[in-house]
Amino acid sequence: MNLQATGLIMHCRAGFESEVGAEVLALCGRHDITGVVHGKPDSALVRFALAKPCDWAHLLEAVPFNDCVFARERFAWMGSISDLPEQDRAGVIVNHLVALYAKTPLRFGRMSCEFADTNEAKEMSGFLRRFAPHLEKALAKKGMLAMKAEAPTLHLFFETSSACDFGLSMPDDASPWPMGIAHLRMPIGAPSRSTLKMSEAFFALMSETERASTLRAGLKAVDLGAAPGGWTLQFAQRGVRVTAIDNGPLAQSVLDTGLVEHVRADGFTWRPKQRVDWMVCDMVEQPARVAALIADWFVTGRCRRSIFNLKLPMKKRYAEVEKCRALISARLDDEGLSHVMRMRHLYHDREEITVYLALV
Ligand SMILES: C[S@@+](CC[C@H](N)C(=O)[O-])C[C@H]1O[C@@H](n2cnc3c(N)ncnc32)[C@H](O)[C@@H]1O
Structure with missing residues (x-):
């Protein structure tokens, strides 16, 4: 045809x-x-x-x-x-x-x-x-x-x-x-609209099979820059245990899930004692600094998958995205880590893009 x-x-x-x-x-x-x-x-x-x-x-x-x-x-x-x-x-x-x-x-x-x-x-x-x-x-x-x-x-x-x-x-x-255009409902107890971003990311950046095998009870996640807890809530509502890193306060509705531990620490230096399934990161920082942090967690074996935001600069936004993509790929390739990386300017994103990165 x-x-x-x-x-x-x-x-x-x-x-x-x-x-x-x-x-x-x-x-x-x-x-x-x-x-x-x-x-x-x-x-x-x-x-x-x-x-x-x-x-x-x-x-x-x-x-x-x-x-x-x-x-x-x-x-x-x-x-x-x-x-x-x-x-x-x-x-x-x-x-x-x-x-x-x-x-x-x-x-x-x-x-x-x-x-x-x-x-x-x-x-x-x-x-x-x-x-x-x-x-x-x-x-x-x-x-x-x-x-x-x-x-x-x-x-x-x-x-x-x-x-x-x-x-x-x-x-x-x-x-x-x-x-x-992702029309999504705010979950009960959601402390911030940014919870919708994570919910959109699950559907826009992951397949049904990936969601079924990686968003389930018994898994562990770390959320860097978690407060007030919109992203953390998305994981906790799927039964995933979350360590939420932020000096700011978490909403009571998020803590009430019983699956969240709040740690007041710097997300750039804090590391888990044992490997976790997920690391997510929504800290407002230079995109290249966030990209380097993400790559570091993967090459040191601290997580297998991640969803994170890259805040975009005012100018040369496309070039910045490509720079971060290259930086992460190069570090993972150097260690022989095969991976998938999907990036999208989601409907709920403004001056940032959301990235899904996973070892395969
Ligand atoms: C955009 S908000 C996160 C919103 C969150 N994802 C949600 O859904 O509710 C960014 C958070 O990152 C935190 N943050 C920024 N720099 C940080 C750092 N170095 N260490 C830990 N948290 C940091 C801020 O305190 C802020 O609460």
Whole structure:
């Protein structure tokens, strides 16, 4: 099935368009795929227009979602439809897609109507909530929807209600949430909103198998810079025992889990007496200093996996991330420690990214 993509469309937090541009150029560059980046500042959306069209599956393989840091969601851009008539937008979109794909084996597993995550574009969300069910019904009627979880997702991005860009992604190579926007509930007893960041990280950066085997009763974690305890609570609620390091106070609701020991100490110098399963770190510090600390815990055998934040500088954010990635990889490689490292600017992140690092 050789279906040609004209580029990629990527969602991000408003203000991070140039980082998305830098990363897509770097990822495509590894495969000699060239093109031009278009991303208006603060638009929360980046388009990468290919110099020449290429097979959509090949393009997505060249830019695996797990390798994207600043793109919250991305899909192969297959085309655009303009001048949608107010009376029959769904009919025009469906006819367009039927003309393109009805004679191919392509059927969509799911449909996602999308808009940019900016205040200006918020009004689109109301329109799309009403419009999406009509469109889905019309697609189903034409036999374009397959009831298969593994079939490609159809993305329709609306900048206005009269035009859309459409494209494809594979469900196992995409964000778990439409547009990468994680709507998560605050757990009972949560002392800080940053608890949502850890809960998002579990789903955005780890597979179901990884979660099942490493977030369970009987395991041990250390949380560096733990107060007031939002991250610690995520582990304790899954039965993991946590040593929480911070000179600041922990919330009573966190201590009441009975699984948390609070140690008032400096997270940069404190070390556990025995190896632990997890070390997590949310200390606000220079990213390179945090990266060096994380690498040190791994190469000295103190933990097997970690989730940590890297606070981003005001400028050269992409370069800083790559510097920290290289620093950690080099130290672990030097010790012969094979590992996976996944980095993402999560929906709940602001001026930082979240990293999952694990020995394999
Ligand atoms: C962003 S807050 C952590 C929030 C926490 N992850 C949560 O979910 O509630 C950063 C914490 O790091 C602590 N911190 C900063 N430097 C530290 C250090 N050198 N040693 C221990 N804690 C430190 C601060 O006291 C602060 O409580």
